[in-house]
Amino acid sequence: MTTQFEANPSNAPVFERIEPRLLLTGEQVCVDYLVIAGNDFFSGGQACAAIQELADWKDMKGFRTRIASMSEVSAANEGVGDYIRHGLFEEGGAWWSTPPKYVLLVGDSSQVPAARGFCLTHEEDEHVSDNPYADILLYNGEPGSDNLPDLAIGRIPVTTVADAATVINKILDYDRTPYLPQSEAANWYKNALVASYFEDGALAIEGDPDGKEDFYYFMETAHRVADFLGQDFDYWTDARGSWQSFALAA
Amino acid sequence: MNDARKRAAGLLPAALLAAACAALAPPARADYFHWIGAGTGGNTATDPADPTTQWNYPANWQEGQPPSPTDTPLLPLANAGYVNAASCVVKGLRVDGPSADGALRIADGADVATASGSGVNVGLFANGRVIQTGGSLTVNGLFRIGADVGGNGSYLLEGGALTVPGISDYESIGEFGTGVFTQTGGTLIVQSTMYVGRMFGNGVLNMGGGTLRVRSLYLGDAYSQAALNITDSAARIEITGGLHFGTNSTLSAVPGSTIHLPGTSLTNLSNDEVALRDLANLTLVLDGAKPSLGFTMEVAGKDYGALPIGFYDNFALGSLVIGEGTTRWLWLEDKCDNGNRTSAEALYVHNITIGPGSELDLNALHVYYDGAFINQGIVTGGMPIFVPEPGCVALLCLGLAAIGGRRIVTRGRNMANLASREGRDALSRMPIPRGTR
Numbered sequence: 001m002t003t004q005f006e007a008n009p010s011n012a013p014v015f016e017r018i019e020p021r022l023l024l025t026g027e028q029v030c031v032d033y034l035v036i037a038g039n040d041f042f043s044g045g046q047a048c049a050a051i052q053e054l055a056d057w058k059d060m061k062g063f064r065t066r067i068a069s070m071s072e073v074s075a076a077n078e079g080v081g082d083y084i085r086h087g088l089f090e091e092g093g094a095w096w097s098t099p100p101k102y103v104l105l106v107g108d109s110s111q112v113p114a115a116r117g118f119c120l121t122h123e124e125d126e127h128v129s130d131n132p133y134a135d136i137l138l139y140n141g142e143p144g145s146d147n148l149p150d151l152a153i154g155r156i157p158v159t160t161v162a163d164a165a166t167v168i169n170k171i172l173d174y175d176r177t178p179y180l181p182q183s184e185a186a187n188w189y190k191n192a193l194v195a196s197y198f199e200d201g202a203l204a205i206e207g208d209p210d211g212k213e214d215f216y217y218f219m220e221t222a223h224r225v226a227d228f229l230g231q232d233f234d235y236w237t238d239a240r241g242s243w244q245s246f247a248l249a250a
Numbered sequence: 251m252n253d254a255r256k257r258a259a260g261l262l263p264a265a266l267l268a269a270a271c272a273a274l275a276p277p278a279r280a281d282y283f284h285w286i287g288a289g290t291g292g293n294t295a296t297d298p299a300d301p302t303t304q305w306n307y308p309a310n311w312q313e314g315q316p317p318s319p320t321d322t323p324l325l326p327l328a329n330a331g332y333v334n335a336a337s338c339v340v341k342g343l344r345v346d347g348p349s350a351d352g353a354l355r356i357a358d359g360a361d362v363a364t365a366s367g368s369g370v371n372v373g374l375f376a377n378g379r380v381i382q383t384g385g386s387l388t389v390n391g392l393f394r395i396g397a398d399v400g401g402n403g404s405y406l407l408e409g410g411a412l413t414v415p416g417i418s419d420y421e422s423i424g425e426f427g428t429g430v431f432t433q434t435g436g437t438l439i440v441q442s443t444m445y446v447g448r449m450f451g452n453g454v455l456n457m458g459g460g461t462l463r464v465r466s467l468y469l470g471d472a473y474s475q476a477a478l479n480i481t482d483s484a485a486r487i488e489i490t491g492g493l494h495f496g497t498n499s500t501l502s503a504v505p506g507s508t509i510h511l512p513g514t515s516l517t518n519l520s521n522d523e524v525a526l527r528d529l530a531n532l533t534l535v536l537d538g539a540k541p542s543l544g545f546t547m548e549v550a551g552k553d554y555g556a557l558p559i560g561f562y563d564n565f566a567l568g569s570l571v572i573g574e575g576t577t578r579w580l581w582l583e584d585k586c587d588n589g590n591r592t593s594a595e596a597l598y599v600h601n602i603t604i605g606p607g608s609e610l611d612l613n614a615l616h617v618y619y620d621g622a623f624i625n626q627g628i629v630t631g632g633m634p635i636f637v638p639e640p641g642c643v644a645l646l647c648l649g650l651a652a653i654g655g656r657r658i659v660t661r662g663r664n665m666a667n668l669a670s671r672e673g674r675d676a677l678s679r680m681p682i683p684r685g686t687r
Contacts, residue, residue, distance in 0.1 A: 030282075032375070060391055062344050062371030062398075064282060101375065101398075176418075178449065178471075 033063040034100035036080060038111025041161055042069045050165035051106060057172055063102070070112060080105070081115060084151075085136035099136055105155040106164060112155070127217075130155055192229055196222035281341075282324045283317035285310060288331030289352035296332040298357070305336040305360075317341075319365055327352030327377070335360040335385070342368035342391065345378035350402060356410065358384030366390040366416070373403025373427060382436065384410040393421040393440075394429075396451060401427025407460065409436040417442050421464075424453025424474065432456040433485070440464040443491075447474030447498070457485040464489055465513070470496035480507040480532075489513050490538070500525040503532050505568075511545065512538020518548040521589035523563040530561070530600070533569040536578040536608075544579045549597040549615050552590035556637045560618055564590075566598035573608025573627060581611045582631075602634055610634075 035055060041048045047055070047067045058065045073083045084103055105112045115132040134149035158164045196218040287310030288295040288303040301307045308315045310333075317323045319339040326347035327333070335356045342364055345354050350373075356362060362385070364370055369392035372378035378395070382405070393414045395403035414421050421440045423429040425448040437460060446453035447470040455469075458481040467489050470476030476499045480487070483506035492515040495501070499520055511534055520526055536545050550565035560566065565588065572580045584595045596616040604610050604627035610617075612632035620637040 056367070060342075060367060060369045062342065062346075062369050062374045062392075062394065 030098055031064050031066045031100045033058045033065045033102045033104070034084065035065070035067045035104045035106060036073060036083070036112055037067065037069060037105075038107030039070050040111055040159070041106055041164055042071075048161045048164060050161070050168040054104075054168050054172065057175065066100075070107075080113060081133045081136075084133050099151060101151055103133065103151060103153045105130060105133075105153070106158070107155075108157050108159045111159065114155075194222045194225045194229075281321045282344075283321045284312040285323060285325040285327075285333060286312050287333065289325070289327035289329055289333060289347070289349075290331070292329065294330045296330070298332075298334040298355075303332050303334045305334060305338065322368065325352075325354055325378075327354075327379075335362050337361040337385075339363045339365065340368075341365045343370040344374055345372045345380060345403070346374045346376050346401075347378070348376055350377040350379055350404070353379040353381045356380065356382040356385045356387055358410070360385035361388075362386065363388040364390050369394065371395075371397045371401075371403075372405055373401040373429065374398050375400050376402070378403040380405045381408070382406065382410050382412060383408045384436075386411040386413070389414045389419070389421075390416060392419055394425050395422065395431055396424045396427035396429025396453065397422070398426045401425075401429075403427065404430040405432070407431070407433040407436045407438060409460075411436060412438045414440045414442065417465075420445060422446075422448040422451070422453070423455055424451035424476070425449050426451050428452045430454040430456070432458065433462060434459040434482075437461045438463070442466070443468065445474075446470065446478065447476035447496070450474055453477070454479065456481060457487060458482045459485050461486045462488065464491075466491035466494070468494045468496060469499035469501075471519075472497045474498060476500070477502070480504060483507045486510070491515075492517065494518075495520050495526060497521070501528045501532075503528040505531045506533075507531055508533045508535060510535050510537055512536070512540065512543075514543065514545055516545070516547040517586070518550045518565065518588060519586050520550070520565075523551075523565055526565060527563050530566050530568050532567060533571060534567060535571040535574050536580060537571075537574040537576055538578070539576065541577045542579060544581060546581045546583050547597075548586055548588075549582050549584050549595050549617075550586070550588035550590065551596050551598050553593050553596035553616055556618055556635050558620065558637060558640045560596070560598040560637065561600070561620060564598055567600070569601040569603070569621075570599050571603045571605070572610055573605030574603075575605075577605065577607035577609075577627075579609045579611070582613045582615050582617070584613075584615055598637075604629065 033055075035047075035051060037047060037051055041051055046052070047069075051067060055065045055067050068083065073080055085099055109128070114128045114130055116128060130153050131147070131149055134151050134153040135147060137146075137150045156164060156167050158167055287293065287307065288300065293302055295303050297303060302310060304310065306316050311317070311323075316336075316338065317340050320341055322342035322344060323340055325333055325343075325345045327345065328348045330349070330351035332352065333354045335354060337360055340362070343354075343362075368390065370387070370389045371392075372380050372395045374394075374397045378401070387410075389412075395405050397403065419441075420443045422445040423431045424446065429451065431446075431454070433456065440463070443466045444455075444464045445468045446455045448468070450473045452475040453470070454477045456479045462485070468476075469478055474496065476496060478499070478501050480501075480503040483504055485507070487508070488510040489512075491513040493509065493511060493513070494516075495518040497519050500522075507528075509532060516534070518526075551560060552564055554560040554564070570580075572578050582597060584591075588595060594615055596618065598618045600619060601621040601623070602610070602617075602619050603622070603624040606626045608627040609630065610627070611630045612634070614631050617632070617634040618637045619634050620639060623634055623636070
């Protein structure tokens, strides 16, 4: 999983702001890399081989790694977000003294529920996102109120063990033996694709889709990503009826 | 009601619930042992005689005993104290704390090894520092310095042996984070790959002595920064696989520096001639125990023809020795556009030596030299072209001009045409040899 923070260390969360909390049990448990997977990826209480292999690899890289099933999350009578931030608040600080730095969700939203979040600049509009799970620091005395991620979170949106194995194997291959080009023709590090679309007809507005965007969050985000990458980009449009799909390639 | 308010309303039940859940929670996968001796809690002791610096002193560990082979010690050093290692086998090792002043020190008599399938991380999310003056560290797994975002690691190898024996493992210096490895003595052997700058990291490899033997050495890539600094020509560098200069690599090397290449390739993706200008101080020696082993090498310079300018900031090499103590075959190639492809890129090298039985295949690419060309072997695909020294060129021009001038003056006298433009120009450019006026 290549996260947004891995792409730009300057965006790394400022964990210095988090003070380790004493645990109610007196036990200090720190987890650097937390995997939360749907129950479909467990058998007999054991994670499937692919998830286990990924955890072993992260463990080998020095991350204190932990795999949790949704059953474990449910046993704690908490949602995914509370589980991730567990330990930040004195009344709930039981499992880890500092929160994880990386969180990987394995499963589709039906297996590991997604959160609902708000766009930073359009707080009136709620949308599905895992971002609130990463928004764990206290802000003005309340958790998660600044809409900015404090840890790196990613999701492998698969529904079966076989699909999970396919994706995880690709990730492991990439991480273990990064493809280092021998010639400029294969220098794919320099190419990125950011795809988005105009949100035409996103709401039941009369006359939609009409070829005009009703919202522009996705395009705006794509532009920001492209700007962040700092490369020139090409712009394509594929008009299909009133829906238009675009790609920004940096 | 938001999460915080809900929690505040149900403080006690939540606490009881959390405690119950904690009891149910499985332990983290790795058993980490936490150092609490010197370097932590305001203890700045460094003396190996001080028990708080000693690895095997039980009170220095939060768990009340030194780690076993199934444990991974974590050294969260927060000040200038030292941890003096003792011989041990541990699962992994992590030096990672708020301060870069403290250090894990490995000295004579300390042989440290990690178990297979684990790793050593020096500066993972914070700071880590290791000083090795003797003894040994054997890393049976990944060996990473400056290993993640925010990680800042350094390793100083002054003596002893540092080994990464696994063929599927690797060493990285600056992987996401910032890593510096400095070697002034001892031996570093990496049986697999060493990355200086990996995955957006920033790595520095300083070679000031000792021996480095690595299968493949990658210096940076498109998003990783890498610097190889050879500060003492006595440092021995052997690369038994490939040497790779990435896009963002820099090299500094004192004159006389040598890299031994018993391996198979040298690639160069850089477009920055200035960053690699010290290639001109390097001698690349194709040697090794595998006779007739082929070696491919990227040529990267702009083809200026047989002109001295080709040797300046143009990926020019100091010396190239093909087959020292053995026979080797060097095949030049131009797979990468190093920003100099007005025509095929070329190799400028000051000195070339081809040992007996060895072969240089130019592959129809141009090779220019301005020093010695000792050919005891075979040259195919073209022939290196001699570039006279600038002084020689000046003398040659001077001589030619002098001859031309004599003829012009003579002709002028004969034809009473000293005012001709040709004659004026020639006369203004050169001294007229004595006796011709």
